[in-house]
Amino acid sequence: MGSIFKKYSLEDLGFNVEEALGLYRVIDEDGNVVGEEPKVSGEKLLEMYVFMVRARILDDWILKLQRIGKVAIHAPNKGQEAVAVGAASALDKGDWLFPSYRELGAYLVRGLSEEEILDRAIADADDPLKGAEFAIYGNREYNVVPAPVPVGSHIPLAVGAAMAAKIMGHKTVVMAIFGDGATSRGDFHSGLNFAGVFKAPAVFVIQNNQYAISLHVTRQTAAKTLALKGAAYGVPGVRVDGNDVLAVFSVASKAVEKARNGGGPTLIEALTYRVGPHTTADDPGRYRSQEEAKAFEKLDPIDRYRKYLINRGLLSDSEDKRIWGEWGLKIEDIVKKCYNKPPLPAEVIFYNVYSKPTWNLIEQMGELRESLKLLEELGLEVE
């Protein structure tokens, strides 16, 4: 593995082809320190670990709920927790996040609770997004904007929000997270081009899990790395080991700080691996070998970080067991609670189309009610 893990300083995140071609790392697979550790408290370091654990447990539950038909569809997060948690942990409370659909850890870091995430996944009566769509999460209270499912179309939105913050004189930084596939879309080009020209206080995090469904990243682009793409827009690109939460956190923190101080946008490529299927509707056996996925499971970001924390004396085996056990029980209780919540009423179909329902929607709401009555009279069920 040797030569690509170049050590370099994060002093000035400037143009540096080495940074776009190399791979920034703080800890190796065995949890040994190989780079510069972020200067934050042990408490913060442990907090990131707990977020990763919570994301893993929650991911597992949503997957189970999908298998029994309680959740429509799920995009598994397993193995990618370090990107979501590391990147989101670099943001301040007032900053904005435009995530994609595989960042449970980031939603938790921003303050969304397991309960509202599960309400959302199940689309039960308490679903904050009122049954709008599957696999997307967010809450205005925490400045997390629910993603569009067609990938990458949120990139210009993030740039627009960042430009607005700048125009309005706010110190807000806006982060967008998206996958390797999204970098092929026109929206990536438009967004990065605007961000470069207008020095938008934006941070772009490519969660490069190496697969867009079946397509390997080497067929997605002929560029040597995705981070290199920033150069064409005048946006510095940095490549980071996405299974190393400290590396992601360090680089993201630097990029956020730079953006906040008027230094403009940064493109971060976090190299990770999608251990599971694209979604619960996918079957990776059709396009990649099991050995490949197994090899990457060994690079598990949670295991690696645990080793580091134990080495540093910030965590013990018994404390680790307690964290998993406690959160396991807590989340199981929340699952049970959400499982039994009532469904959303049929009228939600008409919610939030316009600021106030237009006449056609009011007419059609009447048609819906009449049809529900008729179904009852006929003794028929369509759902």
Added chain:
Amino acid sequence: MPVVNMVQALNSALREEMRRDPRIIVLGEDVGRRGGVFLVTEGLIEEFGPERVIDTPLTEAGIVGVATGMAMYGLKPVAEIQFIDFIYEAFDQIVTNLSKIRRRTGGMYSAPLIVRGPCCGGVKGGMFHSQSNESYFIHTAGLIVVMPSRPYDAKGLLKASIRGEDPVIFLEPKILYRTVKEEIPDGDYIVPIGESRIVKEGSDATIVTWGAMVYQALETSKLVESKHGWSIEIIDLRTLFPYDKDSIIESLEKTGRLVIVHEAPKTLGLGAEIAAYIAENYIELLKAPIIRVAGFDTPFPLVHEKLYMPNIARIYMGLSKVMSY
């Protein structure tokens, strides 16, 4: 005669056409080794190789734009849009280039290609995996728009589309991919573009519909026949543009009552156009107002989709209106 589902019918149409004509190629996201997310292109890369079955980067604008250039140069591309809801990135290419190439170049160039993909609801796909967006394409001059409702038509219409001279937006209701099976002839046949099919003959009212709604209409017709003795004629348009107006007029000469059923939102759905055309030209045939039963004018919902889409109760309500007028 083999019994096949719609995925198999489409796959055999592609395979047979690709064997017949080396200019035909397939391109799109995950169409190669993955065989497409619904497996419509399964096995094609093994038979025809990666030069003719191309796994593309993730960009619909790229897929349709590149396919248009390929078609102008002389290939016959069949481009897959993974879900038709993702087509909007390519909308500029479709409206600006694909649909207007022939006109723009004085007929010197054309781009006969197929843009095909799964459409419509019923699989809990939410707002980005369920849309019925045919109106955008019908409204764009220069495009043929097709939507089969059964395996026989899927194969015959795809072959006819591939052999045609104009660009075709080929919409496949994903709910029907594996739920409808039937015997189809072994080997070559086509279903001509622009011809509808009488699904069921009747004398009291005509339902004009397409896609998965054909089955909702059938179910409702049985209900009202047993309940009220109403005899319903059902027309499956199959080609949405140019739609088979003659079959509608012939049916109305018999029934005088028209109900149009579609999954797409009501406002400016194809039903609006058909209703306006009949009202403009054949109002004397009508014994009752034309009724549309359609998807509501909202984004497609993740929850309660079977209440959003026309169902047996709502089609019954529509038929009651024309029968009791």
